Amino acid sequence: MKKGEMNKGNGMKRAVSLGLSLVIAAGLLLAGCGSKKAMNVDEVSGRLLKEITYQDELNAMSLEQAAMFLNLSDISVKSGAIYETSGWTAEEIVVLECETAADADKAKAMLETRVAEQITNYTDYVPEELDKLHAAVIVESGNFAVLSVSNDPDQARSILSEYQ
Amino acid sequence: MSKRNRKKNQNQEVFEDARMQNVLEPIEQDPVWRDIEDREARQGLRVFAVVMALIVTLLIAIVSGIGLALIDLEKKPHDLIQAINGKDIDEAVTAAKEEYEAIYAAAESKITVDIQYDETENNGSADANAEDTPDGDDPAGQEGMVANASEEIAGIGEVINAGTNDIIVYKPSDDTGTRPTTTVINDPDANYPLPFSTVDLSYFDDALFIGDSRMLGFGMYSGLTNATFYAVTSFTIFRYETMPVVQTPTGKVPIFDALPYDQFTKIYIKVGLNELGGSDSSFIKVYDEFVTRLRQMEPRAIIYTHAILPVTAAKSETDHTHSNENINARNEALRQYAEEHKCYYIDIKPVVSLPDGSLMPEMAGDGIHLKAGYMELWKEYLRTHAVIF
Numbered sequence: 001m002k003k004g005e006m007n008k009g010n011g012m013k014r015a016v017s018l019g020l021s022l023v024i025a026a027g028l029l030l031a032g033c034g035s036k037k038a039m040n041v042d043e044v045s046g047r048l049l050k051e052i053t054y055q056d057e058l059n060a061m062s063l064e065q066a067a068m069f070l071n072l073s074d075i076s077v078k079s080g081a082i083y084e085t086s087g088w089t090a091e092e093i094v095v096l097e098c099e100t101a102a103d104a105d106k107a108k109a110m111l112e113t114r115v116a117e118q119i120t121n122y123t124d125y126v127p128e129e130l131d132k133l134h135a136a137v138i139v140e141s142g143n144f145a146v147l148s149v150s151n152d153p154d155q156a157r158s159i160l161s162e163y164q
Numbered sequence: 165m166s167k168r169n170r171k172k173n174q175n176q177e178v179f180e181d182a183r184m185q186n187v188l189e190p191i192e193q194d195p196v197w198r199d200i201e202d203r204e205a206r207q208g209l210r211v212f213a214v215v216m217a218l219i220v221t222l223l224i225a226i227v228s229g230i231g232l233a234l235i236d237l238e239k240k241p242h243d244l245i246q247a248i249n250g251k252d253i254d255e256a257v258t259a260a261k262e263e264y265e266a267i268y269a270a271a272e273s274k275i276t277v278d279i280q281y282d283e284t285e286n287n288g289s290a291d292a293n294a295e296d297t298p299d300g301d302d303p304a305g306q307e308g309m310v311a312n313a314s315e316e317i318a319g320i321g322e323v324i325n326a327g328t329n330d331i332i333v334y335k336p337s338d339d340t341g342t343r344p345t346t347t348v349i350n351d352p353d354a355n356y357p358l359p360f361s362t363v364d365l366s367y368f369d370d371a372l373f374i375g376d377s378r379m380l381g382f383g384m385y386s387g388l389t390n391a392t393f394y395a396v397t398s399f400t401i402f403r404y405e406t407m408p409v410v411q412t413p414t415g416k417v418p419i420f421d422a423l424p425y426d427q428f429t430k431i432y433i434k435v436g437l438n439e440l441g442g443s444d445s446s447f448i449k450v451y452d453e454f455v456t457r458l459r460q461m462e463p464r465a466i467i468y469t470h471a472i473l474p475v476t477a478a479k480s481e482t483d484h485t486h487s488n489e490n491i492n493a494r495n496e497a498l499r500q501y502a503e504e505h506k507c508y509y510i511d512i513k514p515v516v517s518l519p520d521g522s523l524m525p526e527m528a529g530d531g532i533h534l535k536a537g538y539m540e541l542w543k544e545y546l547r548t549h550a551v552i553f
Binding site for chain 2: 057067070086087117
């Protein structure tokens with residue numbers, strides 16, 4: 001191989017290496033920009049409460065009180081935030097941090113059952129609430145399960161999409 | 165066919181027969197062929213013998229096994245025939261079932277009661293274990309029985325006249341000889357009507373609240389975490405038998421599918437708003453049925469007939485079904501029922517309404533459902549209007 005050709009070869013290698021490095025760096029940067037936040041009961045429930053406009057007043061209640069209408073009997077819950085209305089509307093927020101992913105699976109199923117029951121309850125009672133219930137947002141992420149019933153399911157989804 | 169051709173065919177047949185004979189006869193006469201035939205026959209015989217031997221052995225084994233089993237169980241062939249017919253099994257199943265039912269009933273019926281015996285001249289015995297049979301006008305069998313002892317009474321099989329007479333009589337399902345055949349306890353409605361008193365919140369430890377969405381709201385926001393709530397949005401008494409209300413580990417079930425026996429000493433029933441639109445008489449008929457069943461399950465419970473809360477004036481004017489006029493009429497029917505059936509009518513209107521009787525507008529966003537912050541008023545009213553017996 002001639003010297004000129006060797007130099008050309010080396011130049012090519014350097015160009016390729018530089019290009020690859022730039023691509024990798026760009027990829028890392030982009031990954032950094034799109035990284036999701038870790039889910040947190042208080043933060044998520046707080047944002048769902050404040051960043052969505054509700055028809056009725058939502059009030060916090062304990063997990064113990066919520067056992068009246070949420071079947072938490074075989075779900076190990078680490079912590080939870082629950083907001084309910086006076087009963088006039090079907091709006092509610094339930095954010096549960098479970099002990100394990102398996103518990104989160106059960107919690108998601110339980111929340112789906114909850115929405116189904118509410119649809120039954122409100123069908124003849126306050127049929128205007130059915131749109132909210134049919135558009136209920138239920139999300140499971142890691143050990144977390146979240147339910148949001150409101151007039152603005154898109155906003156709920158947008159908030160929840162920021163969390164992993 | 166011509167004569168010639170017929171002859172030809174016949175000759176042909178004869179010739180063929182002869183030829184076959186010439187072929188077969190030698191084969192049949194051949195000793196090798198005969199040996200083969202014998203061998204096959206012998207093999208067939210051997211196979212047949214083996215199969216028969218296996219079948220006979222199997223039969224002997226089965227019969228022996230049955231025989232040994234009968235001996236082991238000390239049964240006779242007659243019993244086997246009965247078992248085959250199913251009678252033995254049926255009797256065993258029935259006997260086991262009765263045994264378990266008796267054990268279960270005895271365990272479930274254990275109850276600590278206060279038996280009051282009157283230490284008067286007329287009282288023949290102050291012995292809590294006296295065997296008395298209810299008769300005539302005095303179902304207890306002893307007039308004015310008063311005692312101050314508590315004891316465990318087991319084997320309670322029947323509740324008679326709960327809630328309607330002065331005395332409740334328990335009749336145990338079995339007579340063991342050491343327990344009384346009837347036991348008298350205080351009927352919670354015996355001295356009806358008792359005055360309202362002020363109690364502390366522990367009064368609600370064994371209280372059951374039944375009702376609709378407003379009662380559910382009270383359960384969620386009143387802070388009465390020691391009480392039990394059977395309430396659900398849209399509850400109507402017309403569907404009390406089938407409507408899923410009570411959350412259990414296996415899901416929501418109707419009230420009487422969840423209600424345990426003799427756990428509560430006070431039951432608050434708040435229904436009637438979701439039933440407006442129908443007649444008062446049909447409502448009261450089902451209400452009475454409901455209360456009767458509750459009393460059968462909770463014989464020591466005082467029944468509170470909780471009035472329907474009013475709605476705001478604005479709601480009343482726009483909703484002709486859920487108007488205060490209709491609510492007042494329904495409440496009057498409930499009040500009369502309570503009086504006739506020894507229930508305690510309770511109405512929190514004095515603390516939640518304006519002078520015209522309508523709900524204060526700031527208390528309900530939709531004119532009907534009390535906001536969380538006002539549940540304290542409701543709780544306080546119940547705490548200061550409680551019946552002690």
